Amino acid sequence: MVKIRLTRGGAKKRPFYHIIVTDGRNKRDGRALERLGYYNPVASGQDKRIELDTARVDHWVGQGAQMSDKVRDLYKQAKRPAAEAA
Numbered sequence: 001m002v003k004i005r006l007t008r009g010g011a012k013k014r015p016f017y018h019i020i021v022t023d024g025r026n027k028r029d030g031r032a033l034e035r036l037g038y039y040n041p042v043a044s045g046q047d048k049r050i051e052l053d054t055a056r057v058d059h060w061v062g063q064g065a066q067m068s069d070k071v072r073d074l075y076k077q078a079k080r081p082a083a084e085a086a
Contacts, residue, residue: 001023001024002021002022002063002066003021003022003023003065003067004019004057004060004061004065004067004071005019005020005022005067005071006018006068006071007022007028007029008028015041016038017040017041018038018039019035019036019037019038019039019052020032020035021033021034021036021060034056036053037050037051038052050074050077050078054079057075
């Protein structure tokens with residue numbers, strides 16, 4: 001099954017996550033089909049906390065991909081500011 005999930009990067013004690021589409025059988029930091037954005041939980045100042053291509057997420061979900069719980073929460077957060085700005 002195709003999954004939309006996080007893959008970890010960054011330094012020790014400074015996590016940085018890419019939001020990717022991958023086969024569910026791949027390892028956490030394994031091969032990705034597509035990178036959809038990133039999540040920076042330790043962002044401060046002008047740094048962006050979430051960057052996500054919501055149109056591509058909608059495309060993959062339409063194709064049957066399943067989002068992890070954390071990605072589902074991040075997706076909702078990414079959609080919210082776009083709705084408020086319009």
